[in-house]
Amino acid sequence: MLGSMSSLIDVDSAGIEKLGRPACYALLRSVPIGRIVFTEAALPAIQPVNFVLDGDDVIIRTGMGSKLAAATRSAIVAFEADEYDADTLTGWSVVLIGRADAVGDEPERRRLATLGLTPWALGERPHYIRIRPEIVRGRRIPTRPAAL
8 A cells, every 4th residue: 555645555465556436437427438348149239328327336328128227137246447548547447347237217317307318329219128236346556756
């Protein structure tokens, strides 16, 4: 662990910061796009999605009969979001692992509609998927010290 101001920062052997849960969620709130990792025909599949957080849960929208909706019914999935800066060689990645379920309760769907999650893809996206994370992990590549 390295001291930084008044707090300790946990770093791995490569100098990459290991982020705590609050830092992970703060970073997730700063980006509109992530990737959901699920199983399709017994193989891993990755799909970019726009999302919103509802507390600690990730909410995404999908279309009727989509492969994503079918593949994520009560399935364990991963969700990842990241950001990097090529100029400063810094960046971060947050990975959540948990169960994905379709939101079927109509009052809950109406409430989720107020969260401002507007689909970027064309077509109707009337269905909501909720990912309830069990595991939250994040890593950040910090700014490099100036060369001497």
